[in-house]
Amino acid sequence: MRATMINALLVSLSRRSGIAHGFGKLGGTFASTSPINAIRSAGGSGCRSYSAATPALFVPGHRSMAARSRCLSTSLRAVDAITISDSYDSGNGEFVSARIINSEDDDSDLLVNVKIRPDPYTDLEQKQHFQSFSFRSSINYNSPAIKGLFSNLKSLKVKYVLQNAGKASYADAFNGYSTFVTTKSTPFDPDSWTRTSDSSYNNGMLTWSHVHGLGDAGPSTAYFAYFPPYSYERHLGLIDRCAEAKGCKVKSLGQTISGRELDYITVGTGPRTCWIIHRQHPGESMAEFYAEGLLNRLLGLDDKWDKVAEKAREMYTFNIVPNINPDGSTSGYLRTNAAGSNLNREWCPSPAPLVEGDGDVDADAKTEMYEAPTLERSPEVYHLLRQMDQTGCDAFLDIHGDEELPFSFFAGSEGLSVWEKGKRLKSLHGAFLSSYERANADMQAKVSYEPAEPGAAMLNGGSNHIAERFDCFSGTLEMPFKESWSDTMQEGENDKKIGWGPERARQLGSSVLDALCYICPHLRDDGEFWEGLPEEDAYIEPSSKY
Numbered sequence: 054m055r056a057t058m059i060n061a062l063l064v065s066l067s068r069r070s071g072i073a074h075g076f077g078k079l080g081g082t083f084a085s086t087s088p089i090n091a092i093r094s095a096g097g098s099g100c101r102s103y104s105a106a107t108p109a110l111f112v113p114g115h116r117s118m119a120a121r122s123r124c125l126s127t128s129l130r131a132v133d134a135i136t137i138s139d140s141y142d143s144g145n146g147e148f149v150s151a152r153i154i155n156s157e158d159d160d161s162d163l164l165v166n167v168k169i170r171p172d173p174y175t176d177l178e179q180k181q182h183f184q185s186f187s188f189r190s191s192i193n194y195n196s197p198a199i200k201g202l203f204s205n206l207k208s209l210k211v212k213y214v215l216q217n218a219g220k221a222s223y224a225d226a227f228n229g230y231s232t233f234v235t236t237k238s239t240p241f242d243p244d245s246w247t248r249t250s251d252s253s254y255n256n257g258m259l260t261w262s263h264v265h266g267l268g269d270a271g272p273s274t275a276y277f278a279y280f281p282p283y284s285y286e287r288h289l290g291l292i293d294r295c296a297e298a299k300g301c302k303v304k305s306l307g308q309t310i311s312g313r314e315l316d317y318i319t320v321g322t323g324p325r326t327c328w329i330i331h332r333q334h335p336g337e338s339m340a341e342f343y344a345e346g347l348l349n350r351l352l353g354l355d356d357k358w359d360k361v362a363e364k365a366r367e368m369y370t371f372n373i374v375p376n377i378n379p380d381g382s383t384s385g386y387l388r389t390n391a392a393g394s395n396l397n398r399e400w401c402p403s404p405a406p407l408v409e410g411d412g413d414v415d416a417d418a419k420t421e422m423y424e425a426p427t428l429e430r431s432p433e434v435y436h437l438l439r440q441m442d443q444t445g446c447d448a449f450l451d452i453h454g455d456e457e458l459p460f461s462f463f464a465g466s467e468g469l470s471v472w473e474k475g476k477r478l479k480s481l482h483g484a485f486l487s488s489y490e491r492a493n494a495d496m497q498a499k500v501s502y503e504p505a506e507p508g509a510a511m512l513n514g515g516s517n518h519i520a521e522r523f524d525c526f527s528g529t530l531e532m533p534f535k536e537s538w539s540d541t542m543q544e545g546e547n548d549k550k551i552g553w554g555p556e557r558a559r560q561l562g563s564s565v566l567d568a569l570c571y572i573c574p575h576l577r578d579d580g581e582f583w584e585g586l587p588e589e590d591a592y593i594e595p596s597s598k599y
Contacts, residue, residue: 138189142282148167153198169183172386185336185387189240190213212262231249231261292316302319325577327370334396346558370444394431406423459537486593
C-alpha cells in the first residue's frame with residue numbers, strides 16, 4: 054500500500070511537472086524513465102532508492118520519518134515549492150537553486166540556495182563589495198510538491214544556504230553571526246525581527262533554518278536579513294517629524310546621482326557646531342536607527358522633556374544627516390552609492406589605483422591622482438563638504454556598523470598630525486568615551502580598530518579628513534552586526550552577551566548627547582584642561598583583540 058502511495062504521488066508529480074514517467078517497482082533502482090531520473094537529467098541531483106519496507110511513510114505529524122520516505126533529492130526548479138524575492142526597498146538576495154533534502158542526519162525538508170548581489174564596481178578599490186542581504190521567502194501553494202509530496206505536513210522546515218558568503222567582503226565576519234528573521238507581512242517593522250538560533254558558517258557558506266507554516270499552522274512567509282532594514286519611506290517619515298519639531302529646520306545638501314534629496318536637520322543655538330552623519334555605507338542600517346534615537350531625544354519627538362537634550366541644544370548647533378547614501382540604501386548595497394563609489398574613501402584625492410600592465414608605465418603616470426569628491430562619482434560627499442566649509446565644525450561623528458567586532462566602539466584620530474601635536478584630541482577622546490560608557494553600558498573603550506601609527510592614518514576617510522580639515526574632535530562610531538557583547542566587560546561578566554538590534558541602536562543614539570555635553574566646554578580649550586579631568590576619563594589605547 055505504501056509503495057502504491059509513493060508511485061501514485063510520483064506519477065502525479067511527474068504529470069504536473071511535465072516529466073515523462075514509467076518507472077519500475079519501488080523495491081529496486083528507479084528506471085531511467087522515472088520522473089526522478091528525468092528530473093536528475095534535467096539538472097537535479099540523483100535519487101536514493103527506497104524499498105517497500107521503508108517505515109512510517111506519510112504519517113501526519115511525523116516529520117522525520119515522513120521526510121526520509123520521499124525521493125529527497127528532487128530538483129525544486131521543477132517542483133518550485135519556495136519562492137525567493139528581493140524586489141523591495143533594500144532587498145538583496147537571488148535564488149540559485151533548491152532541492153529536497155535526503156539525509157538521515159538532517160530533519161529539514163528543503164534546501165534553498167541563495168546568493169548576495171554585489172555592489173557596483175568601485176574604481177578606487179577595484180572590487181565589488183557585498184555582504185549584507187535581505188530577502189523574502191514564501192511557500193508556493195500552487196507547487197506540485199506542496200499539493201503532493203508535502204500535502205500531509207502542517208509545516209515545512211527549510212534550510213537556507215548563502216552560497217557566496219565565503220567570497221563576501223568580510224567573509225570571516227560570518228563566524229559567530231546569527232541571521233535575522235521576521236514573519237511579519239512587511240520587513241519594515243524593526244521591532245519584529247529576532248535572531249535565528251542555528252546559524253552557522255562553514256566551508257564558505259552561511260546556513261540557517263526556518264519552519265514555514267502550511268495552511269493554518271502559522272506564517273508561510275518569512276523575511277531574512279543581515280540586519281533589519283531601514284526603509285526610505287521610514288526615512289522620509291523621520292524627516293517629516295523633524296520638520297514639524299519646534300526650533301528645527303530641515304534642509305537639503307543637494308541631490309544624489311539618482312535625484313534623491315540629501316536631507317539634513319539643523320537644530321540648536323549653541324556656539325559649537327556639531328555634524329553627525331549616518332549610513333555612508335548603506336548596508337549598515339543600524340546607523341539610521343541610531344539617528345532616529347538621537348533625533349527623538351534631541352527634538353523631543355516622543356513628547357518627553359529632557360534636560361540633557363535642552364542643554365545640548367544650548368551648547369551646540371547641530372547638523373544631522375540621517376542618511377548620506379539613500380541611493381545605496383534603497384538598492385540593497387553594502388558600501389557604495391549608485392555610481393559604485395565607497396563614500397568613505399571619497400573625502401579627498403587619493404593616489405590612483407594601479408591597473409593591469411602598470412608595471413611598464415613611467416613614474417609620472419604612477420603618481421596620477423584619483424580625484425574626489427566629484428559631482429559625477431560622489432555628489433553626497435561633495436555637497437556635504439561644501440556646506441561644512443560654510444558652517445565650520447567643532448565636533449564630528451560618522452556613524453557606521455562593523456561586520457567583525459561584536460561591540461559598539463569608537464575609532465578616533467590616532468595617527469593624524471592633529472592628534473600628535475598635543476594632548477587635546479587624545480584627552481577629548483578619552484573623556485567622550487568615559488562619559489558615553491556612564492550613559493550607556495553598550496559603549497566601551499577597550500575594543501576598537503588597532504590605532505594607526507603616527508603619519509599612517511588614512512586621509513580619504515570621513516572622520517580622519519574632518520579632523521585634519523577643521524582641527525577638531527572627530528571619530529567613527531561603529532555598532533555590531535553580530536550579537537553585542539557586554540558593555541565594559543567588567544570582572545565576572547566577560548561572557549555576558551546582549552542581544553543587539555534596532556532598539557539598542559536607537560538607545561545608543563539617544564545616549565550620545567550625554568557624552569557630547571560632557572566634552573563641549575573643552576572642544577576648543579587651549580589650556581591643559583586634561584589636568585582637571587578625573588582619572589577615569591583618561592584615554593585608553595584600544596585593541597581589536599578581545
